[in-house]
Amino acid sequence: MALRLYNYLTREKELFEPLSPGRVGMYVCGPTVYDDAHVGHAKLYVSMDVLVRYLRYRGFDVLYVQNITDVGHMLDSGEDRIMKGVRLKRLEPMELVETYMRHYFEDMDALGVIRPNISPRASCHISEQIELVKTLLAKGVAYESGSGDVYFSVEAFPEYGKLSRRKVEELEPGARVAVREEKRHPADFALWKHAEPEHILRWPSPWGWGFPGWHAECSAMATKYLGQTFDIHGGGLENIFPHNECELAQSEAAFDQAFARYWVLSGSLKIDGVKMSKSLGNSLTIRDALARYTPEAIRAFVLSAHYRGPVDFTHDAVGAAEQGVRRLQNTVRNVRTRLKDAPAVDAALPTRATFLKEHEDAFVAAMDDDLNTPRALAALHNMGREVNRRLEGDADLTAETLLGIDNAFRELGAGVLGIIPDDLSASARIETELLDGLMATLLAIRQEYRDARDWQRADALRDRLADMGVAIEDRPEGAAWRLESR
């Protein structure tokens, strides 16, 4: 058996074979850090995290690079997202970037997403991006406009569109894209943009002061850390066009060789059946989601659907994932409790409980099949049921067997899927459950005050909780609480 991945470049499931045996270079488009990450980011980065974890489980040495976009990612209005954040939040650009980059890592840490080996920032790689633009100009696949912009010429790269399967002649100027006079073809995209002095994020270049286009950063940084050709390019399917297509075009036109060999892209996330958007007011940050659900529940929810498909984030669906995770965790907790009472064994022994083999094989077969996490989760649950039967029926499980069971859950449930925390001690569980119970009681009391229009008592209760660092938010579906990060 071997790992097969669906490659968006060929639209086929392919046997995964890295360029250098045993080593994998992987690049994933990272966040634009101008606001808190939302549950759509949780879906994308948990999916990519499980890919990295599984590659490592399979024995590959993975170099995982995920960029931080802190300049050049424009809104449809033409405004830089960072500058919009600066305008709204009245912060220095780099203060804004630092704030939300730290939040992003805190959120990912909380979700158990293993940090990339390298998190390069676009603003720290301006010279590499300028070099890339110079190369493209020298090759005749880019041109300067009269006003200090440099564009990539899609007509000069005949393979443009091969990733997203779009044809240049079909790429008519859409309503979203303002057609600029200086472009030779409406689909040509900016490699470098001229910036006036009032634009804070700007750098000197051979074409005057300006800043790089968003697509340029990923090509420049992926090449710098992984080489001109590397193994896996991950990201969200919604960015296959224009972003990923433009990255591919720039890199292959510049270096005359394949860019990423496997394109692994994750499907989108909706909330209650509706596309998430700030204008609809249904955006849910990871911070808010973590106030309501455990990290393992959010991960298990993401993994309960195949990464390529869309998922619908509903309270019921995450709740169901939470229940499933709790069942697994209870099983593992019981195993560990029995193990503590069992006679000591050599923990270094590579023990395996033989009756688990069937389930472990099913797990690996599912993951090998383009990371079929719903099937892998089912295998883990089958394993849990089998273990429960043995725990109930066989009082004489040996320490070796118990250790073998624990090892299997540690490798697959914790190591690969990240849904079984190391600390499953009763005290950790009781504290969490007690806190949940107490908060539910307090919110119910506050609701009684509000129903009775006793605003004074309701507000006093909220204020006392706020003093303790507990924030209450009233939502259409009821009040929610979260611990303020102080």
Ligand SMILES: [Zn+2]
């Ligand atoms: Zn990118």
